[in-house]
Amino acid sequence: GQSLEQPSEVTAVEGAIVQINCTYQTSGFYGLSWYQQHDGGAPTFLSYNALDGLEETGRFSSFLSRSDSYGYLLLQELQMKDSASYFCAVRAASGGYQKVTFGIGTKLQVIP
Amino acid sequence: ETGVTQTPRHLVMGMTNKKSLKCEQHLGHNAMYWYKQSAKKPLELMFVYSLEERVENNSVPSRFSPECPNSSHLFLHLHTLQPEDSALYLCASSQAEGPGYTFGSGTRLTVV
Numbered sequence: 536g537q538s539l540e541q542p543s544e545v546t547a548v549e550g551a552i553v554q555i556n557c558t559y560q561t562s563g564f565y566g567l568s569w570y571q572q573h574d575g576g577a578p579t580f581l582s583y584n585a586l587d588g589l590e591e592t593g594r595f596s597s598f599l600s601r602s603d604s605y606g607y608l609l610l611q612e613l614q615m616k617d618s619a620s621y622f623c624a625v626r627a628a629s630g631g632y633q634k635v636t637f638g639i640g641t642k643l644q645v646i647p
Numbered sequence: 648e649t650g651v652t653q654t655p656r657h658l659v660m661g662m663t664n665k666k667s668l669k670c671e672q673h674l675g676h677n678a679m680y681w682y683k684q685s686a687k688k689p690l691e692l693m694f695v696y697s698l699e700e701r702v703e704n705n706s707v708p709s710r711f712s713p714e715c716p717n718s719s720h721l722f723l724h725l726h727t728l729q730p731e732d733s734a735l736y737l738c739a740s741s742q743a744e745g746p747g748y749t750f751g752s753g754t755r756l757t758v759v
Contacts, residue, residue, distance in 0.1 A: 577752045578737070578739075585746075598714070622690065626746070629703070632702050632703070634695075639680075
């Protein structure tokens with residue numbers, strides 16, 4: 536099966552940079568995704584890394600190291616609206632299709 | 648709205664009731680999913696439909712019964728539920744091999 540580890544809570548200051556780490560164990564790995572979920576809202580897709588390296592999308596960047604089974608989400612120029620839960624998710628082969636397994640989520644609190 | 652619509656948003660039901668959750672997407676996706684989200688736990692995959700065929704039944708009790716009449720609609724039929732089934736039930740859709748899921752806002756289910 537698959538397992539993922541990420542910190543349960545992170546607090547950071549508005550305008551700062553925060554990194555949320557994710558380590559995983561799986562076979563048949565395809566890629567690592569990140570999702571954001573505000574309280575009471577739907578999870579929304581942020582990024583997907585299939586290859587090693589850094590992918591940048593505006594203030595958010597995501598990194599993957601397949602050899603280390605490790606990735607992170609980097610949030611720059613933090614804003615109050617970035618307060619949310621962030622989930623990493625592993626896509627891996629499962630039977631005849633690609634299964635996505637989610638981590639427990641990291642609750643980010645941005646403070647003034 | 649995310650493009651995936653779930654109804655109802657909230658549901659309170661007794662343990663002897665029968666109810667159904669509905670999910671609808673018009674994004675042209677060909678895969679749909681049911682997830683259960685409970686406090687302090689990762690998102691739990693329940694069912695996957697790809698091209699209208701169920702490809703995953705993640706050891707879900709038979710009191711949960713999915714139905715996918717076409718690629719745009721997904722139902723979760725509920726009967727004789729237990730209090731521990733109280734949770735947020737999320738529907739998602741994607742292209743079958745696509746990197747990201749689009750989630751609905753969920754149905755908050757309370758079993759009394």
